[in-house]
Amino acid sequence: MNVKMVTGNEAAALGALRAGCRFYAGYPITPSSEIMENMSRDLPKVCGKFIQMEDEIASIAAIIGASLTGEKSMTATSGPGFSLMQENLGFAAMGEIPCVVVNVQRGGPSTGLPTRVAQADVMQARWGTHGDHEIIALCPSSIQETYELIIDAFNFSEIYRTPVVFLMDEALAHIREKLVIPENVTIIERPKPKDGPKDYKPFDINVGDIPPLANFGSGYKYHITGLVHDETGFPTDDPQITTDLLKRITTKISKNSSKIVKTKTFMTDDAEILLISYGSSVRAAKESVLQLRNDNIKVGLLQLLTIWPFPSSVIHEISKKMKRIYLVEMNLGQLYAETRIVIDSNIPLIKVNRIDGELITPCEISSKVKEG
Amino acid sequence: MKNRYEIRFSGSGGQGMITAGKIFSLAAGLYSGKNAVQSQSYGAASRGGASKSDVIISDEEIIYPRAMEIDLLIVLSGEACSAYCSNMANTTLIVDENLVINVPHGYKQLIKIPITEMTKKITGSTMSSNIFSLGIAVAISNIIEPDTVEKVLKDKFKNNVLEKNIQAFNKGYEMGLKYRE
Numbered sequence: 001m002n003v004k005m006v007t008g009n010e011a012a013a014l015g016a017l018r019a020g021c022r023f024y025a026g027y028p029i030t031p032s033s034e035i036m037e038n039m040s041r042d043l044p045k046v047c048g049k050f051i052q053m054e055d056e057i058a059s060i061a062a063i064i065g066a067s068l069t070g071e072k073s074m075t076a077t078s079g080p081g082f083s084l085m086q087e088n089l090g091f092a093a094m095g096e097i098p099c100v101v102v103n104v105q106r107g108g109p110s111t112g113l114p115t116r117v118a119q120a121d122v123m124q125a126r127w128g129t130h131g132d133h134e135i136i137a138l139c140p141s142s143i144q145e146t147y148e149l150i151i152d153a154f155n156f157s158e159i160y161r162t163p164v165v166f167l168m169d170e171a172l173a174h175i176r177e178k179l180v181i182p183e184n185v186t187i188i189e190r191p192k193p194k195d196g197p198k199d200y201k202p203f204d205i206n207v208g209d210i211p212p213l214a215n216f217g218s219g220y221k222y223h224i225t226g227l228v229h230d231e232t233g234f235p236t237d238d239p240q241i242t243t244d245l246l247k248r249i250t251t252k253i254s255k256n257s258s259k260i261v262k263t264k265t266f267m268t269d270d271a272e273i274l275l276i277s278y279g280s281s282v283r284a285a286k287e288s289v290l291q292l293r294n295d296n297i298k299v300g301l302l303q304l305l306t307i308w309p310f311p312s313s314v315i316h317e318i319s320k321k322m323k324r325i326y327l328v329e330m331n332l333g334q335l336y337a338e339t340r341i342v343i344d345s346n347i348p349l350i351k352v353n354r355i356d357g358e359l360i361t362p363c364e365i366s367s368k369v370k371e372g
Numbered sequence: 373m374k375n376r377y378e379i380r381f382s383g384s385g386g387q388g389m390i391t392a393g394k395i396f397s398l399a400a401g402l403y404s405g406k407n408a409v410q411s412q413s414y415g416a417a418s419r420g421g422a423s424k425s426d427v428i429i430s431d432e433e434i435i436y437p438r439a440m441e442i443d444l445l446i447v448l449s450g451e452a453c454s455a456y457c458s459n460m461a462n463t464t465l466i467v468d469e470n471l472v473i474n475v476p477h478g479y480k481q482l483i484k485i486p487i488t489e490m491t492k493k494i495t496g497s498t499m500s501s502n503i504f505s506l507g508i509a510v511a512i513s514n515i516i517e518p519d520t521v522e523k524v525l526k527d528k529f530k531n532n533v534l535e536k537n538i539q540a541f542n543k544g545y546e547m548g549l550k551y552r553e
Contacts (some may be wrong), residue, residue, distance in 0.1 A: 005401040005408065115413075175437045176394065176410040178401050280437070287436040359438050 002181040007283035008146050008172040011179050012282030013038035015147040016074050019154035021100070022048035023073040025062035027055050027081060030114045031170040055167055056081035060088040061097045067092075068224065070215035072154055073292065079121055080111055082128070090129035090224045096203070096213070098157035098164075098190065100150070105279075107357045116238055116357030117170040119279050120331035125165045126308050127288060132246050134253035136260055137165040137308040141282035143177045149187070149262075149301035149305060156260060160253055161191040161210050167307065168332070170357045171280040193210055197221065203245075207261040209252050253309060254355040262305035263314050267293065269324045273369060274318065275352075276339065277328035279302040280359060285328045287362035292369055299369060307335070312342040319343035326369060328352045330360055375430060378439045379509055381502070382424040382456045383448030388502030393525050394427025395506055396516075397531035398512045403520035410438045422455035429515050444513055446505045447472055447494075448487060466508060468501075483512075483551050490547070491540050507544020512552055518545050520530075 006014065013035050018023075023121065024039040036052075036144055043050045049066070053059040056077050063073035082103045092099055105121045107113025121128075125137040136156050140146040144216045150166055157164040193200050193212040195220045204211050214220035223233035228245055230236045253260065267289055268274065277285040292299045302318055304311055319325060325347060333351040340349050352368045354360040379396065381389040390412045397410035412425045426439040446466045447453045452470045459466065460479040467475055469484035485508065491501040503525070510518055518541070526535050 003402065004411075054486070170438070171411075174411060175406075176397055177437070178407060236491050283436050288436070361438070362440075364435055 004179045004181065006143060006179050007034060007174055007176045008140075008143055008168055009034035009104070010038055011029050011143045011146040012150050012166070012168065013042065013119060014181075015150035015347050016154065017042055017098070018147070018187075019047065020072045020149040020189070021074045021154065021320060023063060023066035023071040023111045024048070024075065025051045025053050025059045025066070025073075026075045026077065027053055029056075029078045029081050031106055031173045031217075032076045032078050032102065032168075034173070039074075041097055042193065044306065055099075057088065058082040060085040060092075060099075064088060064092050064095070067097050067099045068159075068213070068216045070218070071131060071217060072098070072100075072158070074100040075104065076104065078104050078114075079108045081122060082124065085206070086124075086128040089165075090131060090133065092136065092163040093129065093133040093249065094131075094226050095224045096161040096210075097224070098161055098165050098213075100153045100157055100166055102168060105167060107355075109125055113357045114174065115170065117280065117359055118354070118355065118357065119167075119169055119281065120329050121167065121333065122329070122334045125167055128210045132250060134162070134250045135165060135308050136160065136162060136253060136306070137148045137167050137169045138262070139278045140172065140277055140305065141303065143175070143179045143199040145305065146172065147179055148182065151185055151187065152262070155186065158190045159210075160256065161213060161303050165308075169279050171228050188335070193220070202233045203229060203231045205231065205244075205248065209248055218336070227348075233293055241264075246290060257309040258313070258335065260306055260309055261314060263311050263368070264305065265318070266301040266303070267298070268300030268302065268318060271298050271322045272323045273297065273299040273318070274322045275301045275365065275369075276315065276323045277300065277301065278307060281328045282330040283328055284360045284362045285365055288365035288369070291362055291366045294312060295370075297369065310335075310338050310342075315339060319347055322347060324348045324350065325371075326350050327351050328360065330354050342355065375432060376434070377444075377513060378442045379444045379446075380424055380425045380439060380456060380514060381427070381446050381509070382476065383451035383502075383503060384451055385421045385423045387423075388499075389446075390423060390425040392502040392506040392509075392539075393427045393442070395503075395521060396427045396509060397429075397454060398474035398527075399510075399520040400427070400516050400522045402525050405518040406431060406516070407434050409434045413500055416440045422449070422452040424452065424456050429513075431531050434438075437468075444509060446509060448501065448505065450474065450505065456485050464512065466505075466512075486546060490543065494539055494543050495536040497536075500536050503537045504544035504547075505539040507541040511545045512549025514552060517536055518542075
């Protein structure tokens with residue numbers, strides 16, 4: 001058994017390499033810098049490329065370019081850098097270019113609290129870039145989950161030809177705990193086009209909702225733009241083509257949400273009260289479940305590993321048998337509205353939040369639940 | 373051992389207390405068959421300012437990764453003492469008696485040891501004070517064997533530095549044994 005004691009940031013880098021990431025471009029920022037540091041050390045050993053860019057705008061531009069040559073590509077940043085990346089995140093969504101963007105969340109807005117924990121970029125991950133689009137965002141709560149889930153992030157980005165946001169947080173990034181490297185993992189490789197360079201169209205829906213992407217530099221010549229484009233990739237403002245394109249790039253994710261949504265439950269079988277949480281808040285929520293169970297309170301936990309697309313059906317289904325639900329987040333309640341609309345209006349949904357840069361504690365959650 | 377044992381190494385930035393916590397967690401997690409979580413807290417500055425490293429050791433899964441009730445607290449600076457010494461009814465407190473002047477009340481047990489001074493005497497410099505502290509912690513907590521720490525030290529350091537750290541660790545361990553309950 002291959003066991004390591006690593007931090008969340010180290011696990012993210014190890015998982016990315018295992019998933020086949022061979023290109024990293026980035027600009028260091030606390031609390032994500034160790035991801036970059038690890039990639040700079042380890043990528044050259046597997047014939048990958050590492051570049052320190054001049055800023056975060058250039059970093060995401062570089063990974064988009066590298067991805068178009070067929071390399072699995074990643075960057076990592078924190079809130080301020082993630083803000084700078086939004087424009088090109090939209091470009092990757094519109095151009096349908098696979099890539100993984102890690103955001104290790106810290107206190108905000110602006111430069112906020114560089115060395116402290118927060119989960120306040122959840123909505124930015126969903127709507128930070130403009131225009132109708134879908135996004136996949138994943139959110140681990142342990143070192144083991146970080147390693148395994150970042151492999152899913154790469155797989156989803158290749159399957160759905162889309163950027164994937166990997167939302168970590170400072171607490172998770174900097175704790176060190178056991179990682180058991182799994183012997184077998186599923187790695188998805190990018191499908192190759194059947195057409196030769198002459199007939200290839202990068203957005204040809206006749207071959208499916210998610211047309212295969214050809215590698216630049218392999219003889220294929222095509223056009224990629226952030227403008228609305230037709231099947232050849234060249235710009236158009238045709239109303240029908242516009243409608244079809246936007247519907248396709250959003251439904252390719254929304255209609256597959258059941259395959260993308262990952263959740264875990266803890267002691268929910270007989271639960272009457274439910275905690276919903278994600279990221280490192282899960283650690284406090286899970287401990288709180290044990291505390292409350294000691295007091296014979298029937299409480300359980302639903303952990304969201306996928307935040308976007310939002311796990312609406314899972315939450316709706318599990319909420320039916322609950323008397324009260326608590327949403328535990330380290331922000332002012334960013335997922336409240338999203339959660340409220342998927343559970344019946346007669347079931348109370350109560351916010352449990354912490355925003356001072358400290359990790360939320362089990363006791364805080366337990367006392368909120370005991371308040372009723 | 374009790375189900376969950378929590379140790380905090382604290383001092384000023386640059387004294388190496390985060391490294392001490394990290395080494396303890398590696399010895400426990402990699403070489404002692406325990407579960408271990410190590411975390412740290414520091415400000416934006418790389419030198420000075422209070423810093424701490426918390427280590428949680430358990431035979432079971434460690435769910436909440438932050439300290440909840442510290443069993444053993446080692447303090448190498450007055451600043452760290454003001455920042456991290458509170459709620460100590462169940463805590464054994466170890467202070468460097470030359471560096472921490474105002475020792476708080478209300479701890480379970482207080483142990484005063486001239487950690488930096490002794491380290492200097494043994495190794496010729498104060499550099500290994502963190503590893504001396506680590507030796508004390510390993511002895512008093514009585515959760516992991518000293519040879520597991522030696523393995524980590526050998527993974528991490530070389531030559532002269534390794535030699536001095538092993539000297540400091542052994543002396544700290546010997547010192548700690550005197551206070552083991």
